Amino acid sequence: MADSNVKVLGTWASPFVMRVRIALHLKSVGYEYVEENLLEAKSELLLKSNPVHKKVPVLIHGDKPVCESLIIVQYIDEVWTSAPSILPSDPYDRAESRFWAAYVNDKFFPALRRVLISTEEARKVAMAEILEGVVLLEEAFKKLSKGKAFFGGDNLGYVDLAVGSLLAWIKVIEKFTETEALSEAKTPSLAAWADCFSSHAAVKDVFPDVDKLVDFGMKLRAKFSKAATAAAATTTN
Amino acid sequence: MASSDGEVKVLGTWSSPFVMRARIALNLKSVHHEFLQERLWEGKSQLLLQSNPVHKKVPVLIHGHHTISESLIIVQYIDEVWSSAPSILPSQPLERATARFWAAYLDDKWFPSMRGIGMAEGEDARRAAIGQVEEGLVLLEEAFGECSKGRPFFGGDRIGYLDIAFGCFLGWLRVTEKMTGVMLLNETNTPRLLKWAHRFCSDDAVKDVMPETEKLAEFAKMIMGRVKGAAPGTGKS
Numbered sequence: 315m316a317d318s319n320v321k322v323l324g325t326w327a328s329p330f331v332m333r334v335r336i337a338l339h340l341k342s343v344g345y346e347y348v349e350e351n352l353l354e355a356k357s358e359l360l361l362k363s364n365p366v367h368k369k370v371p372v373l374i375h376g377d378k379p380v381c382e383s384l385i386i387v388q389y390i391d392e393v394w395t396s397a398p399s400i401l402p403s404d405p406y407d408r409a410e411s412r413f414w415a416a417y418v419n420d421k422f423f424p425a426l427r428r429v430l431i432s433t434e435e436a437r438k439v440a441m442a443e444i445l446e447g448v449v450l451l452e453e454a455f456k457k458l459s460k461g462k463a464f465f466g467g468d469n470l471g472y473v474d475l476a477v478g479s480l481l482a483w484i485k486v487i488e489k490f491t492e493t494e495a496l497s498e499a500k501t502p503s504l505a506a507w508a509d510c511f512s513s514h515a516a517v518k519d520v521f522p523d524v525d526k527l528v529d530f531g532m533k534l535r536a537k538f539s540k541a542a543t544a545a546a547a548t549t550t551n
Numbered sequence: 552m553a554s555s556d557g558e559v560k561v562l563g564t565w566s567s568p569f570v571m572r573a574r575i576a577l578n579l580k581s582v583h584h585e586f587l588q589e590r591l592w593e594g595k596s597q598l599l600l601q602s603n604p605v606h607k608k609v610p611v612l613i614h615g616h617h618t619i620s621e622s623l624i625i626v627q628y629i630d631e632v633w634s635s636a637p638s639i640l641p642s643q644p645l646e647r648a649t650a651r652f653w654a655a656y657l658d659d660k661w662f663p664s665m666r667g668i669g670m671a672e673g674e675d676a677r678r679a680a681i682g683q684v685e686e687g688l689v690l691l692e693e694a695f696g697e698c699s700k701g702r703p704f705f706g707g708d709r710i711g712y713l714d715i716a717f718g719c720f721l722g723w724l725r726v727t728e729k730m731t732g733v734m735l736l737n738e739t740n741t742p743r744l745l746k747w748a749h750r751f752c753s754d755d756a757v758k759d760v761m762p763e764t765e766k767l768a769e770f771a772k773m774i775m776g777r778v779k780g781a782a783p784g785t786g787k788s
Contacts, residue, residue: 366656366690378645385651392644405631406617412624417605450605 320345321374323360325352327530329423329479330383331371332520336475337387339516341394353533384415387475398469407458414454414465415476422447423480429487430531431538441491444484451477452501459503463510470514478511485524486531555632557615559584562599564591566770568662568719569622570610571760575715576626578756580633623654626715640712646698650705653694654716661687662720668727669775681733685740691717692741699743703750710754718751725764726771 320338322345324331338345350360350370363372363379373380373389380389391400401408425447428440458465458473465473484495498505512521559582563570577584589599589609602611602618612619612628619628630639641647664683671677698705698713705713728735736745752761 375645380645380648380652382652382655385648385655388651389644389648392647405628406619408631409619409624409628412627413619413621416621416624 319376321348322346323348323350323357323363323372323374324370325350326522327527328370329483332479332517332522333383333475334371334373334386334390335520336470336479336516337390337400339520340398340400340470341390341396343390343394384419384472384476387472391472400466400470400475401472402466410458411465411472414451414458414473417450418476418480422451422477426480426483426487429491430483431535431542433539437491441487441493444487444495445493448495448501448504452504455503455507459507464507470511470516474507474511478508478517481508481512482522482524482527483531486528489524489528490531554615555582557617558613560587560613561585562587562589562596562602562611562613563609564589565762566722566767567609568723571719571722572622572715573610573612573625573629574760575710575719575756576629576639578760579637579639579710580629580635582629582633623658623716626712630712637709638711639706639715641706649694649698650711650713650716653691653698653705653713656687656690657716657720661691665720665723665727668731669771677731681731681735684727684735688735688741688744692744695743695747699747704747710751710756714747714751718748718757721748721752722762722764722767723771726768729764729768730771 320343322331322334322338324334324347326349335345335347348357348359350357352370356368360370360372361368363374364370364381367381369381371381371383371386373386375389375393380386387400401411422444425440425443429437429444432440454473455465460467462468464470465477470478488495494500496505496508511517559577561570561573561577561584563573563586565588574584574586587598589596591609595607599609599611600607602613603609603620606620608620610620610622610625612625614628614632619625626639641650661684664680664687668677668680668684671680694713695705699707702708704710705717710718724735735741736748738745751757
């Protein structure tokens with residue numbers, strides 16, 4: 315059911331963009347996907363649709379832009395109300411789902427990013443935070459899934475999208491640091507869930523190729539190192 | 552089905568804008584609750600550490616045997632549990648997304664930029680920090696125009712989600728104006744926000760929980776003294 319009324323501005327490597335696309339797939343909403351090339355200049359459409367942050371993802375529904383991945387996912391859930399629901403129905407369950415999604419955005423993802431772009435000392439600290447974080451997420455999974463396959467229960471839900479969209483990047487930093495973050499030994503529930511998530515029909519076509527992502531990650535790392543060195547050079551005398 | 556039964560408590564401090572959000576929301580819904588003041592300078596209470604083990608921060612809402620953390624998540628929980636009027640979030644998905652967008656902007660960008668004024672070292676850095684805050688306020692002035700559609704609040708005729716998200720910062724904004732001598736909200740750049748601020752602070756749901764500017768200013772001086780005193784060698788190198 316292609317809906318020419320819905321556009322997603324994104325990039326293949328962005329976990330935030332992935333969340334939006336998975337949500338649309340879950341709701342069987344057709345959309346036009348526009349790949350931004352963020353290593354080059356940002357498109358006119360992106361700058362016009364998200365003037366405040368100038369970032370992807372942006373959902374354009376009709377002519378109205380919606381920005382910020384978790385806000386977009388909630389919007390999708392509220393507009394296309396047929397099953398499956400992405401957020402749970404009970405207010406406390408909803409609050410818990412929002413809590414863990416916010417944790418991923420505010421704490422877990424920034425630590426992931428720091429592992430990728432920092433120098434050795436800071437990277438070690440960030441990796442330690444990631445290892446603590448996956449233990450928390452393992453506990454959260456057991457609580458929220460109530461014995462089922464996903465954080466959302468039988469179906470993918472809000473927290474599945476929030477965490478699952480980072481799985482490929484977690485693999486990238488595992489390779490980079492030669493450390494396992496998710497494993498059957500330490501995080502058995504998450505390890506099993508990760509396989510279910512990445513092979514889910516709504517996910518597999520937008521799950522990035524990890525080798526390609528490693529290459530891209532190294533490019534990002536080089537870009538940030540250069541910028542950091544340049545900045546340091548201008549502040550020392 | 553969530554019940555609105557059960558004792559309601561808010562763990563917080565009188566000076567925290569985030570705590571204020573929870574209390575305003577409960578007041579709007581006429582929900583009787585107990586306010587448990589944390590004395591954070593004496594160390595965090597057992598109750599706080601147990602109720603919010605992940606972040607160990609206020610506010611925490613305790614409702615019966617549930618604990619909910621993160622101020623905006625708490626506000627949405629309150630709106631969904633005590634679902635009779637007045638509604639805190641708008642009813643239309645696009646308006647909800649817009650309210651959430653600006654609330655996230657306030658937390659992720661605007662309030663940190665305001666805190667940045669206090670931490671700026673040197674006149675140039677201070678002026679730059681003030682400039683950032685002022686730019687943000689111009690964006691929020693425009694957002695007010697779009698959201699209020701000529702009515703008194705972001706939420707329309709009554710205080711809503713974005714009013715709460717933004718209005719909680721007015722005490723600290725006034726302290727910043729006092730300390731810098733710069734009227735951040737003014738007739739020239741933010742005439743509508745200037746009037747809105749008065750309306751917000753005089754609302755029945757707000758006036759008893761909005762701290763007095765004088766008291767907050769003294770508190771700010773005390774913290775700054777502690778922060779600067781406790782960190783030797785953070786002056787210019």
